[in-house]
Amino acid sequence: xxxxxxxxxxxxxxxxxxxxxxxxxxxxxxxxxxxxxxxxxxxxxxxxxxxxxxxxxxxxxxxxxxxxxxxxxxxxxxxxxxxxxxxxxxxxxxxxxxxxxxxxxxxxxxxxxxxxxxxxxxxxxxxxxxxxxxxxxxxxxxxxxxxxxxxxxxxxxxxxxxxxxxxxxxxxxxxxxxxxxxxxxxxxxxxxxxxxxxxxxxxxxxxxxxxxxxx
Amino acid sequence: xxxxxxxxxxxxxxxxxxxxxxxxxxxxxxxxxxxxxxxxxxxxxxxxxxxxxxxxxxxxxxxxxxxxxxxxxxxxxxxxxxxxxxxxxxxxxxxxxxxxxxxxxxxxxxxxxxxxxxxxxxxxxxxxxxxxxxxxxx
Numbered sequence: 285x286x287x288x289x290x291x292x293x294x295x296x297x298x299x300x301x302x303x304x305x306x307x308x309x310x311x312x313x314x315x316x317x318x319x320x321x322x323x324x325x326x327x328x329x330x331x332x333x334x335x336x337x338x339x340x341x342x343x344x345x346x347x348x349x350x351x352x353x354x355x356x357x358x359x360x361x362x363x364x365x366x367x368x369x370x371x372x373x374x375x376x377x378x379x380x381x382x383x384x385x386x387x388x389x390x391x392x393x394x395x396x397x398x399x400x401x402x403x404x405x406x407x408x409x410x411x412x413x414x415x416x417x418x419x420x421x422x423x424x425x426x427x428x429x430x431x432x433x434x435x436x437x438x439x440x441x442x443x444x445x446x447x448x449x450x451x452x453x454x455x456x457x458x459x460x461x462x463x464x465x466x467x468x469x470x471x472x473x474x475x476x477x478x479x480x481x482x483x484x485x486x487x488x489x490x491x492x493x494x495x496x497x498x499x
Numbered sequence: 500x501x502x503x504x505x506x507x508x509x510x511x512x513x514x515x516x517x518x519x520x521x522x523x524x525x526x527x528x529x530x531x532x533x534x535x536x537x538x539x540x541x542x543x544x545x546x547x548x549x550x551x552x553x554x555x556x557x558x559x560x561x562x563x564x565x566x567x568x569x570x571x572x573x574x575x576x577x578x579x580x581x582x583x584x585x586x587x588x589x590x591x592x593x594x595x596x597x598x599x600x601x602x603x604x605x606x607x608x609x610x611x612x613x614x615x616x617x618x619x620x621x622x623x624x625x626x627x628x629x630x631x632x633x634x635x636x637x
Contacts, residue, residue: 337581353571354571355566355569355570355571355574356574357571358571358572358574358575358578359574359575359577359578359581360578361575361578362574362575362576362577362578362579362580362581362582363578363579363581363582364578364582365549365553365575365578365579365582366553366556366578366579366580366581366582366583367582383570383571383572383575384514384548384572385548385549385552385571385572385575385576386548386549386575387548388547388548388549389549
């Protein structure tokens with residue numbers, strides 16, 4: 285099994301889309317730790333749909349080529365949004381010609397080819413940061429529940445958005461510990477998820493709880 | 500299967516005025532079953548469309564989708580429904596020759612747009628299957 289993250293492409297099955305995919309794949313695989321895969325929605329094969337859904341479920345980030353508003357691409361995009369997958373939308377069409385349901389989302393426009401790769405890099409970075417935040421938030425929530433049960437603490441958790449902002453700040457000052465390093469990881473993320481970050485009693489309880497767990 | 504705790508069904512059609520009669524017929528037939536119809540027009544102006552549509556579909560037990568024109572918004576909403584494990588009832592005009600591969604495996608309601616009187620019966624027959632499943636499960 286590959287340890288790399290998966291960047292899954294939703295594209296219409298057109299010859300030019302193949303070249304475009306190869307171009308982006310080469311760039312993404314050279315500049316990130318992602319492996320690219322493409323959905324070939326060939327319209328003739330039915331079982332392939334299961335594979336596409338599976339790839340969407342596995343993907344860390346999804347890039348959708350919305351050009352021409354292809355029906356299959358939009359179905360798959362809806363499926364990805366239902367699963368809260370980070371998505372990057374690219375189009376060669378004018379933004380006002382993009383379907384209503386996704387028009388308000390950030391689009392990378394192919395009409396500005398020289399800005400394509402910088403925009404893609406930015407979008408990938410924020411999509412991956414969102415993914416990391418979501419994963420860490422879920423792990424922090426688990427830890428918080430265990431902490432609350434053990435300590436009978438009356439504390440609330442902050443929102444994912446607030447957690448992501450705090451995580452960015454904390455990561456700028458210190459390296460994020462590995463999730464396998466239980467004690468250091470808990471000491472790092474638990475204070476970030478407590479809604480009232482100035483509640484020193486809870487912060488002291490966290491330190492005591494982590495020390496007890498690792499003693 | 501059909502979740503009776505949810506009293507809503509979401510209907511997705513192209514927003515070009517062509518399906519107003521279909522929307523009204525579906526609304527009427529569902530009302531007879533005491534089910535409320537939700538559509539994109541239930542999204543408030545200024546709301547985040549993606550999130551709002553997803554919320555409406557989350558409230559619904561079933562997504563009915565008029566897919567004859569392969570409208571991308573409709574297909575997007577079907578995708579959300581599938582991702583949220585909702586039942587999907589595709590509606591297709593009888594003159595349509597092909598349906599997208601992603602929906603080829605669904606049980607589709609095929610209707611004659613020049614005689615919409617038969618549509619309520621077709622929809623009820625589709626719903627009855629799930630009513631039956633539910634009765635057998637109880």
